[in-house]
Amino acid sequence: MSLVKLENIEKTYETAGNYIRVLKNISLSIEKGDFTSLMGQSGSGKTTLMNIIGMLDSPTSGKYYLDGKDISKENDNSLSNLRNRFVGFIFQSFYLIPYSSVLENVLLPIYYSGKDLKQHTELAKNLLGQLGLYDKRNNKPNQLSGGQQQRVAIARALINEPEIILADEPTGQLDSETARDIMEYLTKLNQSGKTILLVTHDHATASYAKKIIKIADGEIVT
Ligand SMILES: Nc1ncnc2c1ncn2[C@@H]1O[C@H](COP(=O)(O)OP(=O)(O)OP(=O)(O)O)[C@@H](O)[C@H]1O
Numbered sequence: 001m002s003l004v005k006l007e008n009i010e011k012t013y014e015t016a017g018n019y020i021r022v023l024k025n026i027s028l029s030i031e032k033g034d035f036t037s038l039m040g041q042s043g044s045g046k047t048t049l050m051n052i053i054g055m056l057d058s059p060t061s062g063k064y065y066l067d068g069k070d071i072s073k074e075n076d077n078s079l080s081n082l083r084n085r086f087v088g089f090i091f092q093s094f095y096l097i098p099y100s101s102v103l104e105n106v107l108l109p110i111y112y113s114g115k116d117l118k119q120h121t122e123l124a125k126n127l128l129g130q131l132g133l134y135d136k137r138n139n140k141p142n143q144l145s146g147g148q149q150q151r152v153a154i155a156r157a158l159i160n161e162p163e164i165i166l167a168d169e170p171t172g173q174l175d176s177e178t179a180r181d182i183m184e185y186l187t188k189l190n191q192s193g194k195t196i197l198l199v200t201h202d203h204a205t206a207s208y209a210k211k212i213i214k215i216a217d218g219e220i221v222t
């Protein structure tokens with residue numbers, strides 16, 4: 001069974017009486033263990049599609065099966081539970097909380113999910129160790145480099161042990177060497193079984209993935 005299966009997804013935005021069709025008839029599947037890059041030009045609909053897959057946004061029409069379950073009619077509360085359980089997000093701008101420590105930032109999803117804090121504090125320290133940031137755990141994000149901040153965001157994305165990592169231009173703000181480190185870490189994560197969907201317009205970044213899906217003007221192209 002596919003982890004994610006989209007059938008004929010459409011997304012239309014209305015602004016001041018004008019309708020724009022941002023996603024047109026999108027059908028795709030993501031299997032457990034996949035590492036997929038979603039590529040396309042600026043404005044092609046990558047983030048919109050990512051947000052729908054991550055249940056941050058809902059499609060105008062079409063079907064979304066998550067692990068075989070049709071989630072099209074779920075309410076907001078049930079969607080946020082599914083999101084917490086299934087998805088870890090990594091963004092281009094790291095979205096760390098400036099006045100919280102590195103460790104607290106990693107634990108943020110746990111404060112929301114109501115899971116055991118003590119147990120997850122150990123996991124958070126473990127993840128920070130794997131990412132070479134254990135010694136920075138009590139620092140504030142602005143005391144870290146961009147690459148280090150993105151690694152904090154990766155630890156935060158992993159703390160709930162999600163089924164899938166959604167990364168929207170995760171290396172967009174990083175120099176090429178730091179970007180390579182991040183991509184190598186994501187590759188290692190995938191090799192250990194984590195499913196990853198990566199949005200990028202950069203070919204070098206996309207080439208780390210095992211599959212590439214191209215989108216142009218809201219449609220999947222081959
Ligand atoms: N909330 C919104 N309301 C209206 N239009 C929107 C909204 N969000 C996105 N759009 C439009 O949808 C289209 C696709 O946007 P999207 O952010 O998905 O593109 P993208 O492929 O992620 O681009 P980029 O590479 O620049 O991040 C764009 O034309 C954008 O202006």
Ligand SMILES: [Mg+2]
Nearest residue numbers: 046047048168
């Ligand atoms: Mg985008």
